[in-house]
Amino acid sequence: MGTWIMAGVTFREAARKKILWTALIAGAGFLLVFGAGLHVQIEDFRTNAVPPFLRYQIVSAMLMVGLYTVDLLAVVMTTLTSVDTIAGEITSGTIQAIATKPLARWQILIGKWIGFSGMIAVYVGIMFGGTIAEGYWIGGVMAEHPVRGALLIFLECMVALSVSFLFGTWFSTLTNGVIVLGLLGLAFMGGWLEQMSGFTEGSRLATVGIVSSLLMPSEAIWRRAAFEMESPLAGSLQFSPFADVSVPNFNMIAYAVVYLLVALGIAVYNFYDRDL
Amino acid sequence: MRKVFGDKVAVRDLSLEVPRGEIFGFLGPNGAGKSTSIKMLLGLAKPTSGEAFVLGKAAGDVEVRRRIGFLPENFRFYEWLTAAELLHLHGRLSGVPEIKLRDRVPEFIERVGLTAHREKRLQDFSKGMLQRIGLAQALIHEPDLIFLDEPTSGLDPMGRRLVRDIIRAQRDRGATVFLNSHLLSEIEITCDQVVFIREGEVVTSRDMREQEEEVRIEVRARKLTQECVAGLAKWGAAFKTDEERVTITTPSRDALPHLLRHLVAAGADVYEFTPQRMSLEELFLSIMGEDRGL
Numbered sequence: 046m047g048t049w050i051m052a053g054v055t056f057r058e059a060a061r062k063k064i065l066w067t068a069l070i071a072g073a074g075f076l077l078v079f080g081a082g083l084h085v086q087i088e089d090f091r092t093n094a095v096p097p098f099l100r101y102q103i104v105s106a107m108l109m110v111g112l113y114t115v116d117l118l119a120v121v122m123t124t125l126t127s128v129d130t131i132a133g134e135i136t137s138g139t140i141q142a143i144a145t146k147p148l149a150r151w152q153i154l155i156g157k158w159i160g161f162s163g164m165i166a167v168y169v170g171i172m173f174g175g176t177i178a179e180g181y182w183i184g185g186v187m188a189e190h191p192v193r194g195a196l197l198i199f200l201e202c203m204v205a206l207s208v209s210f211l212f213g214t215w216f217s218t219l220t221n222g223v224i225v226l227g228l229l230g231l232a233f234m235g236g237w238l239e240q241m242s243g244f245t246e247g248s249r250l251a252t253v254g255i256v257s258s259l260l261m262p263s264e265a266i267w268r269r270a271a272f273e274m275e276s277p278l279a280g281s282l283q284f285s286p287f288a289d290v291s292v293p294n295f296n297m298i299a300y301a302v303v304y305l306l307v308a309l310g311i312a313v314y315n316f317y318d319r320d321l
Numbered sequence: 322m323r324k325v326f327g328d329k330v331a332v333r334d335l336s337l338e339v340p341r342g343e344i345f346g347f348l349g350p351n352g353a354g355k356s357t358s359i360k361m362l363l364g365l366a367k368p369t370s371g372e373a374f375v376l377g378k379a380a381g382d383v384e385v386r387r388r389i390g391f392l393p394e395n396f397r398f399y400e401w402l403t404a405a406e407l408l409h410l411h412g413r414l415s416g417v418p419e420i421k422l423r424d425r426v427p428e429f430i431e432r433v434g435l436t437a438h439r440e441k442r443l444q445d446f447s448k449g450m451l452q453r454i455g456l457a458q459a460l461i462h463e464p465d466l467i468f469l470d471e472p473t474s475g476l477d478p479m480g481r482r483l484v485r486d487i488i489r490a491q492r493d494r495g496a497t498v499f500l501n502s503h504l505l506s507e508i509e510i511t512c513d514q515v516v517f518i519r520e521g522e523v524v525t526s527r528d529m530r531e532q533e534e535e536v537r538i539e540v541r542a543r544k545l546t547q548e549c550v551a552g553l554a555k556w557g558a559a560f561k562t563d564e565e566r567v568t569i570t571t572p573s574r575d576a577l578p579h580l581l582r583h584l585v586a587a588g589a590d591v592y593e594f595t596p597q598r599m600s601l602e603e604l605f606l607s608i609m610g611e612d613r614g615l
Contacts, residue, residue, distance in 0.1 A: 050413050054399070061401040139397050142458065145363050146414040147387040320366035 047148030051156025052163065059126065059164040068122050068168060075118065076175045079111045083183040101186065108180040108188065109275055115172045116198050116267050120229060122168060123202040124209055127161050128222040131213035131316065140321050150317045158210060158309065165202045173198060188274035197270035197298070201263045204301055205229065207308040208261070214315035228261040236264025239291050251291065258293070262301040265293040322371035324357050324521070331357040332368075332521030344488060344498045346508040346515035346529075350609055354521035355501050356394060359468055362499075363391055376466055387416055390464035394471045394501075396455030400444035404435055404454050407443065408461050415462035422461075429457040434483055448475035456484060460491065467491055468499045473507055485511050509601040517608050524608055529601075536577070538569045541593035542584060549587035556580055565592075570599070 059065045086107065090100050131154070134140040143153055173195045181187050188194055208228060212221040235257020242251035258265040272292045324332040332354040339345045349355050360366040362373055364381020373380040376388055398407055405426055412422045430439045433453040443451065452475050459467055469488070473481045481504075488498050488511055502508055508515060509529070516526040543565060550567055553559035556579060557571030569580060577596055584591050 047414060050410070054410060058399060058401060137397055138393055138395065139399070141360075141365055141393045142391065142396065142398055142411070142455075143414065144365060145386060145389065145391040146411070147383050147416055148414060149383055320360065 047146070047152040048156040048159065051143075051148075051153055052159035055130070055157045055160025056163050058160070064126050065164055065168065068118075068126075069171060072118065072168070072172045072175070075114065076172070076179060079114075079176060080179045080183055083107060083179060087184060104180070104184040104186045105276060108176070108184060108186050109271060111176045111180065112173070112188070112194065112198075112274060113267070113271070115169070115176050116201065116270070119165065119169050119172065119198060119202050120205050120263060123161070123165050123205045124222070124225050124229065126164070127206050127209040128213065128225060129218045130157055130161070131210055131312075132216060132218040132221045135321060136217060144321050151313045154210065154214075154313050154316045155309075158206065161206055162203060165206065166199060169195060169199050169202060186276075189276050190273040194270045194274035197266050197273065200298070200301060200305070201266040201270070204261075204263050204266065204305045204308075207305045207312065211308045211312040211315070214312050214319065229263055231257050232261035232264040235260075236268055239265075240268065242291060254291075258297065259300070262297065262304055265297050266301050269293045269298055322358070322361055322368040322373055324354070324361060324366065325369045330521060332361070334522050335371075335518065337516055337523050337526075339497060339499060340514070341497050342492065342495055343513040344492050344500060344511055346512035347499060347501045347518070348505070348508065348515055348605060349518040353518050355518065356470060358518070358521070359470055359499070359501060363389070363468060387462070388465040390459035390462065390467040392452075392455045392459040392467075392469045392472055394474070395448075396451050396458075398443060398455075398458075401442060403440050403442050404430055404446075405439045407454060408457055411458040412461045415464075417462050425461060429461050430454075432460075432487065433457045434480075449477060449480050452476055453480065453483075456487065460487070463494075464496065466497045466499065468501075470501045471503065472500070473502060473504055481507060505601045505605055515601070517605065519609060527604070531572075534573050535599055536571055536574055536596045537599050538571070538577070538580065539593065539595045539597065540567045540569065540584065540591065541565055542567070542589040542591045544589050546587065546589075549584065549589055552583055552587060553580060555583075 083104070086104065089095075095103075131140075134143075140153075144150060173191075177188055177191050205225065209221065209225045212224045215221075216224065235254045237254075238250055239254025239258065242248070242254060269292065322332055322335045323330070335354070335358055347355055347358070357366060361368050362375055362380050364386070375382070376385050378385045402410065408426045408429055409422055412425060413419070417425065427436070427439070430436055433456055435450060435453055435457075438446070438450065443454070446454065452472065456469070456472055459469070472488075473484050476484060485507065488500065491498055492513075500508065500512060512529050514526065514528050517524045545561065545565065545567060550559055550561050553567070553569050556576035557569055559567055559569040561567045571577075571580070574596070581591070581594055584594075
């Protein structure tokens with residue numbers, strides 16, 4: 046019961062503090078620009094005689110760029126909104142009035158985690174759905190496996206959320222933010238190095254990328270999502286930066302799930318064990 | 322209980338027993354370990370060594386917390402909540418059924434004098450208003466034991482009186498109140514019993530009902546002989562402050578006529594004989610000594 050009360054209050058906090066609304070308004074701006082770009086491109090195709098095959102490649106690549114932007118926005122929003130929730134409430138003493146109520150500490154932490162998950166699910170659903178819808182209605186292209194893609198992007202956000210909770214039980218808000226964004230940056234770089242290794246067939250570069258992904262698997266999840274969403278033809282032609290030249294396998298996704306659960310488990314233990 | 326942070330001993334060796342159904346004052350200078358002690362009793366902090374039992378169970382027990390209310394020092398909560406929403410949330414977290422909260426929320430808002438502000442968000446509340454709503458959240462589930470950490474800081478005199486009345490009402494319904502405050506005048510008129518702690522140890526305790534009996538008498542008289550002053554020791558501690566003045570501290574008011582008779586019988590010409598009750602502040606200073614810096 047206490048877990049669901051905490052989840053509810055965390056979700057309501059996002060709505061009341063206008064975090065979700067601000068993010069959605071910014072997201073609407075992104076969808077507007079993305080839709081306008083697609084529209085202009087389609088108009089250009091009509092005036093210039095572009096072969097249908099090339100048209101398809103260009104619009105597919107634009108859709109993948111749009112989805113990649115959604116992925117980045119979702120992960121950054123997850124980090125920025127959650128980085129203060131545990132660390133900030135410990136520093137301000139707000140947590141004391143909750144932690145003295147008859148609920149276990151894990152219920153507080155897991156309740157907050159569920160609340161944030163719900164908020165992020167709404168955000169990803171709207172942003173991802175909007176981008177896919179624009180790609181289909183304006184550009185005439187559809188992602189290959191959109192549901193798998195959306196779920197993987199959501200998983201990536203959950204990994205970032207759990208890491209943010211983990212370090213939030215140890216460090217102050219600012220330090221937590223620096224650590225989580227640093228790890229996301231590391232994963233970003235590692236992911237692209239691994240992708241480059243696919244183009245150049247450099248095994249040592251791939252190793253650097255894999256190690257980075259093991260430290261923070263967020264970008265690896267995105268590359269799997271990209272593989273699931275991009276059409277097999279576009280992916281295999283190595284036309285776009287998201288070509289399937291180095292695709293994380295199922296083991297990496299399973300690793301990301303275990304990573305998330307371990308991070309959350311350590312966060313629960315830290316929160317249980319520490320003085321408030 | 323003992324609590325150590327790194328090489329700093331916050332609570333050295335705290336040992337105390339709090340009787341049920343009383344208002345218990347917890348006094349000490351800044352840095353004496355009061356807040357850390359309260360945190361350990363509430364399960365917010367773990368003792369480095371030792372243990373505490375609250376309402377018969379280990380401190381921090383989840384089920385016992387259902388029977389505990391707590392107002393932290395400088396109460397702060399989600400600023401986007403209204404006063405009514407805050408009480409509703411804390412009531413639910415404390416396990417109060419929804420149907421009871423419908424009546425209790427407006428009732429407790431009224432009790433702390435915030436009815437006109439019940440739909441106002443906490444971000445628009447003053448410090449005193451936050452203290453009031455913080456007190457209401459500590460009481461919404463009608464706990465058996467209430468920890469109040471500086472409940473009157475930030476309150477005006479009317480607010481202090483209101484809080485005092487609420488604390489007494491809690492005792493009258495059978496609850497125990499554990500009160501930590503720097504406002505000794507408040508403690509003095511509210512508490513049944515107090516303990517003084519310094520460097521995380523109990524220095525002494527006082528029953529405030531007996532404290533009301535203790536009297537200090539300022540005497541101004543001529544012809545005060547050494548024998549006369551020495552004879553006063555029979556009723557309490559007496560010392561001469563100058564040639565014509567003597568101060569006597571006696572545990573009971575019953576000694577007053579005997580003291581006066583003794584002075585006159587010893588040949589002293591008494592010009593003033595002024596009984597004064599020793600204030601808690603004087604007692605505090607006499608126990609804790611002068612400010613030695615933090």
